[in-house]
Amino acid sequence: MSTTPQSPRQFRSRPGRAFAALALTTAFLGLGVGTAAGDAEAPVRWSVAPATGDGPDGRLSLRHVADPGEEVSDAVAVTNLGTEPAEFAVAVGDGVVGQSGVFDIATGEPTGSGSWISVGGLDEGTVTVPGGETAVLPVIVEVPEDATPGDHPAGIAVGVSTDEDGITVQRRIGVRLHLQVAGELEPALAVSAEGTSYRRSSWVPFSPGTLVVDYEIANEGNVRLGAATTLDAEGLFGLGSARDSDGVDELLPGDVVSRSVDVEVSPWFLLFGDLSVTALAVGEDEVSPPEVASHGFTRTAVPWTELAVVVVLAGVVGMALARRRRTRMAAATASAPVGEGAES
Missing domain, CATH: 2.60.40.10 (Immunoglobulins)
Incomplete structure (x- = not known):
């Protein structure tokens, strides 16, 4: 069953509002299925995927090429894989790749292309989905008139917050937005x-x-x-x-x-x-x-090491030559005839 939300123009997801109440947040971003322990130890399982109005459509990411000033429409589906209703925090963010080479969606207020994204169907940055059902959230990307050509990565993260031993932990998964603004591409x-x-x-x-x-x-x-x-x-x-x-x-x-x-x-x-x-x-x-x-x-x-070996070998050879020279000189001295005395 799909829950059809209202227009995304009415809400812009705010990660600051959605997550600011957390005393301590540990974020885990993945693509696929998320799992978090529920309040009653029943795990909350969910998935997030690109979608049409009918639900997930099999795409791995949102991919668009747009002109400056253009508006792009799309959607993501949040599916509650558990049996109980669950509240999910939805946030947009700029796309980043860390030193590990793994793509992630930055937390906090977006300053780049993440700020161009509006997500509909949210109530104060969250959406509640009954167990076993899917909520399709419309997405609109408004490309600024002065947007520069090239790639502007961003994403939409969906998370669940739980209390684990007095620490609020948030686990989230997301959908990546491959957004390219049309114009001259300059790979370098x-x-x-x-x-x-x-x-x-x-x-x-x-x-x-x-x-x-x-x-x-x-x-x-x-x-x-x-x-x-x-x-x-x-x-x-x-x-x-x-x-x-x-x-x-x-x-x-x-x-x-x-x-x-x-x-x-x-x-x-x-x-x-x-x-x-x-x-x-x-x-x-x-x-x-x-x-x-x-x-x-x-x-x-x-x-x-090699120089030390050469020095040692040179020393050994030098000593051997010197000893041989001394031996030859001693032999020559021993074999020399005794001189006669002077005439009177």
Whole structure:
């Protein structure tokens, strides 16, 4: 059974009002089915999904391309999978991707594209759904006239608050909004090595060590991108070359993430490296990838163990040569004829 709410123009979900009463809130954002312990220990289970007026329609997210000033209509369905009525807090928010690379919906008052979203069918930011039923909530996205071209990620989170040992805990799941404002798309990534280090893995002579490169990738364009990073390193005269790779699943416009990659390479006094990043389209996005960005660097890698071995060997050889020379001189002195005395 579906519950049809009133027009979304009458309400704008306010995460500040919906969640401000929580003394302590722990938020868990997921996509799919949420579960939270109820007041009487009966778990509250719910799902949130893109929808039409009849209910969930099988989409994974809300995806739209809109012109500046355009209004976009859509809907989400909140389904109570339990048997008892439950109240769900509904909030809109800006889309973010953390250092872990996982998409999330920011809490608090939205300042970006989350503020363009209105959700209908809410009473002070909440909706009560009977057990086993679904509420379809209309969604309207009002794109500002001055919106810049490119991706403007946002989302709608639906949560349940419970009291666990005197602590108010909120668990929430959400629907992502892939919103792209029409215009010129400018995909661009930049990479920089923030620091390098070299450590020996053992003191066994001529064994390789580990070159560690800490780096940052910045999305300097206006569309989201994935990134594949490759590290190439070699010693003097191309000795001991090595390669390794790393990657980032998703970078939103303006995002900067820190990563670390390492390779095993033998110490050859100086190591020369090149860090390159290749942009990748994410999911169903159609993006013309930019040129590969790269950053070159050098790192000292003195082969102290090998030098110590050379010094020891040189000392042993020198001592052996000196001993041999002394032995030969002593033998030559012993075999020399005794000189005759002077005539009177």
